[in-house]
Amino acid sequence: MASDVTSAPVEETAGPGAGTRSGYVRYVGGKLGGAVVSLLAVLVTGFFLFRLIPGDPVKTMTGGRPISTAQLAEYRREFGLDLPLWEQFTDYCGKALTGDLGTSYQFRAPVIDKISEALPNTLLLTGTAFVLYTALGMFLGTRSAWRHGSLSDRLNTGLALTLYSVPSFWLGLLLIIVFSVGVGPIPGLFPTGGMESGGKEGFAYVLDVAHHLVLPVVTLVAVEYGQTLLVTRSALLDEMGSDYLTTARAKGLRDDLVRRRHAVPNALLPTVTLVFVNLGRTVAGVILVETVFSWPGLGGLFYQALSVPDLPLVQGLFLFFAAAVIVMNTLADLVYPLLDPRVGR
């Protein structure tokens, strides 16, 4: 939830050094090692943090039903809750490293199955939104930078900032009211939630999902494109003062060629990094949008799991979210020096 609309992020730590091959390999090794350490830290944190959640899950699950002590003990044994905490932890770590994240208390299904059921849905939503808001943000950002100070620039920036400050769940609710339920004479054009209307196959199914995808994606794009826009714009503005561009123009190159070939690609780098680094906010957005639109993805699953507390599922999701962010960050770290050999001076 950090507000990053202002400065373009740049890799702060030392890079591989002058782009030598062995330097890069060392760099990669360092980054990968750091990622592994982070993942382990996530594992530990996730396990202990969620043990703090008040509530004995067995009691919660059976609280409403009469249950004999023998059944209770059976439950505890089944979920491994009768072992001492330390043993539970080592057990969990060992299993996690082999991909077994335990069994969900609520659904009695392997956590990894629940996650892989929900993952494609979330990927579809975030993937589409990501492409759209990155493209939109970059497009409008470059336009704003070129027309710096003009009315359209100010309007663009203003709109971006405003939408960025709007709570995503509120925007989602409003969109539902206006475009789903319908206001006055305007009928509801889009479904109110879910991912599909059921019972369709083949191309009809794809169209159905696309139909359901529109409003959630619009919500996500509206709230996120602003940041991309502003970062692209500021990076480009920075770039535009560079000497080499003056040289290029002095050589007689057309403006838009100058832009396209020189300025924009260089300004892209901070934007690209921003995208990866900002995944935390994306996760937040996904949780909220999925809740509001009943999208059957990881966000909704997470919130459901917290209320039991369905420890294995919560831990698994936490691990998954964090791991995804770590992986993306590491990717960004690895890719960045390839894009910009200046890193590491």
Next chain:
Amino acid sequence: MSTQDRNGTEHSRPRRPRPRRLHRLVAAAAGALALTAALATPLNPAPQQAEAKAEKTDKVLTVAVAQSVDSLSPFLATRLVSTSIGRLMYDYLTNYDPKDNHTIPGLATKWASSPDKLTWTYTIRSDSKWSDGQQATAEDAAWTFNKMMTDPGAATANGSFVTNFAKVTAPSPTQLVIQLKKPQATMTALDVPIVPEHIWSKAGDLSKFNNDKTFPIVGNGPFVLTDYKPDSYVRLKANKSFWRGAPKFDELVFRYYKDQDAAVAALRKGEVSFVAGSPSLTPAQAASLKGEQNIKVNDAPGRRFYALATNPGAQAKNGTHFGDGDPSLLDENVRHALFMAVDRKTLIDKVFQGHAVEGEGYIPPRFSTYFWKPSASQELAYDPGKAAQLLDQAGYKKNGDGKRVGKDGKPITYRLLCHATDPNDKAVGQYLKEWWGKLGIGVTLDCLDNVTDPWLAGKYDLAFDGWSVNPDPDFVLSIHTCAALPATPKDIGATDNFVCDKTYDKLYAQQLAEYDPAKRADIVKQMESRLYDLGYMNVMAYPNAVEAYRTDQIKSIETMPLSGGNIYGQDGYWSWWSAVPAASDGSSSDGLSGGAIAGIVIGGLVVIGAVVLFALRRRATAEDRE
């Protein structure tokens, strides 16, 4: 994010134009999107069967649900949505008449008890077939009960019904004999789904088997479950050879809408035929649907009671007391005073907005056999003045700040447990806080996601409580007996509120052994009176069931009771089984709706527009300023 710290771009350096990098990035992104889209489609399990595609003439009843299915195995399922589906898939031994709840035949056509009340013989019908063609016999029933008696995993959901069973046998395919250890009046209300032995004996470990691997699921109920996608939908098709008669609808689909507003909007648009809400539609939603064409709101007496529970001092069967309930609550006068300061009428009016009935006895009025209300002299009517008097008399006087002081000299503050997910709890809690505040008693409203833990540990003073009552009230009565207490403070008992009263227990044992319905009802009413006087569990309201359905999809549907009751979550399958489709063309969502087409056209236009804009922009000349 770090600030820009690019050290000096002042000097020019050799640069290779990198348009390809940009293109590569864009291509990669597009590829990623295409990949995820492609992944999403095949990873969705296609309908498992070579089931003939739903033809356009099929009548489909779509129900909007929110609660996730915990398991499709009747041995493990405890949630309402799962047990409701279980009622549709499997038959029970007996059923309840929708008019007056009396026991009627289910899988069993006749039943009788031996003179010593310990042996029950059920005659199993011979016209019930499993959906794979095999005959349903008493052996299936015997297998089901025996499994629950011997396998702790199988006893997870309904084990409490069989704890008193000594032996269950099936001497013939049409005869089931159950021998009891003690008399049990609930033998005509065994809410246990009977499963096919030939399928389940191969299921392996019942504590892990969720019954969701092969579809259609073999059952003998009015519907057959054909497909299931967690948190997406549950599809059932009508069992045309059901012995009571085939359902009128061809297909029944439970579709998931986690958000209730989304479900209501779906009802408006005809995407679903029925919305039950969880637990019911809000007053605002009901009001907004009332005037709509083709939509009927079913606002009917509910089967729940909504009560205020007071901590009687948590104790275990071995006599150990635990928890930290406020000692002032052990005084009956204090409990009565607290309840007398609750203006139930305002709660019905403001919080439930008329969608509830003022609470009186423990069992809701629609269970007319067992309903009891206090006499005028016994009643704890709303009277804040009298409540203040009672507190003064009990020795809890107001101090200088207007706060009542406990025996320890400190101002009284009660912790009120509320369910964070229940808006009624939060609303009523605020009213209680203000009313009791005027009495001089402080209230801390503890709204938690998980109330079970502090509750079971006895670490509360007051709490919101509520149960759905079945036609046979044995369960909701049993949870206030001393036998329901946990064995030791570390165990979990079946107790609801740690109530333990000798008089109540004696009456409970009496009603359980009483097979004469009228006599039994009388004993139950005495129990309710005792509970009312004790004041540990006082009912504030009976919330209505507020549901809605489309009359242009459902012509008629049976409520339970027939004279006025709920449709979803019945004690039986009456609603879905009896529902008659409306005569008009089934507005089920086959093919693309007009809205979908509109949406896609708009989307396409936007994309085309963007492409055109982009193309135009590339032709901009050097007039573009920076």
Next chain:
Amino acid sequence: MTAPPVAQTGPRALARQRRRRSAARFWARYRTHRAGLVGLAALGLFALVALTAPLTVGSDVSSVTDAPGRPLESPSAQFPLGTDQFGRNLLGLVIWGARVSLLVGLLAAVLSVAIGAVVGITAGHFRGAYGTVLMRVTDWFLVMPTLVLAIALATVMSRSLGTVILAIGVTTWPTTARLVRAQTLAVESRPYIERARALGGGHWHVMSRHVLPNVMPLVLAQTTLMVSSSILAEATLAFLGLGDPTVVSWGGLLQDAREAGAVSAGDWWYLVPPGIAIAVVALAFTLCGRAVESVLNPRLGVAG
């Protein structure tokens, strides 16, 4: 400005004068950013509304037993924004909710920036093992999805304002820490720091007398931006049901609206005003923060 009288009372007074002058310069430069002024004006207005709320609406507006209207009435002369599901005056509730939302936003931001600043300064000052470990922890926190962590924390603790403030503050400090550390490194590389150390200045002296004042403007900018996201975070947590249900806040109002079924009933007056209030305040803080940042670092040049 005329030249001040020299050597009035000594180095402290000189330092104070210097700070006053730089503050004046700061304000002069800030004034040139129109967006920043707009943001500041909006903030002033909201602050005024929030501070005078006890006088204008009074705490009775949140009482349910004395609610003046029927549930969910549409806007009218008596109730310009209609009523909520208890019949309370919504306009009054939105005004009253400003206090909590602004307070929580401010406190959470202050907590977050305070932790971040402390961590950043010490990590930048004490290099070596301590600094590295601290930065590893910071980086690790940075990759945590903050909402997930905040939800987990809020679920663990009881539902109260303190929990919300703590949850937000504890999960959002890393950004500030990184920035402050970078700035600390920059400041400490300046020659006068070396001189201060040579003259015998200890750690505390260097950090509090030299680093801190130089880092303050950055911290100020961060605080302003952090308030914006804290307010959004508070609304989010309240919306997810993790806030204090007895306290009126904008996020809580949105959750109440949703639970009451206002979306289905089309009761836009319940849903729109709290959301607008959140958006406007968050936007105002963002504009101010951006203006402050561009005043401090003209190279960012994003004045708009």
